[in-house]
Amino acid sequence: MARINSAIRLRKEIKARIERKKELLKLSEELKKANQKLEKIALTAYALDSDKERALSEGFDDHLTKPLKKDKLFEMIEKYI
Numbered sequence: 001m002a003r004i005n006s007a008i009r010l011r012k013e014i015k016a017r018i019e020r021k022k023e024l025l026k027l028s029e030e031l032k033k034a035n036q037k038l039e040k041i042a043l044t045a046y047a048l049d050s051d052k053e054r055a056l057s058e059g060f061d062d063h064l065t066k067p068l069k070k071d072k073l074f075e076m077i078e079k080y081i
Contacts, residue, residue: 025059039080043068 024040031038042055045066052063064076 028059041076 028038028040039061040059041062041064042052042058042060043064043066044051044055047065055063062076062079064072
């Protein structure tokens with residue numbers, strides 16, 4: 001029973017993350033139509049070059065990996081300001 005509940009919670013969390021991503025990409029498109037830009041930076045635990053390429057192909061502007069290092073975060077912020 002515990003395994004079933006864990007699987008259900010995991011499925012709900014994955015579904016919620018997908019919905020949040022869709023909402024972010026929709027907002028980005030709306031801002032783009034209004035000639036405003038919202039930089040989207042993917043933050044994941046995946047650090048392979050192929051993971052970065054995937055994030056960029058899905059509409060993100062850049063990619064950071066966990067654990068997040070403060071200096072990398074500040075570099076990224078300065079890049080887009």
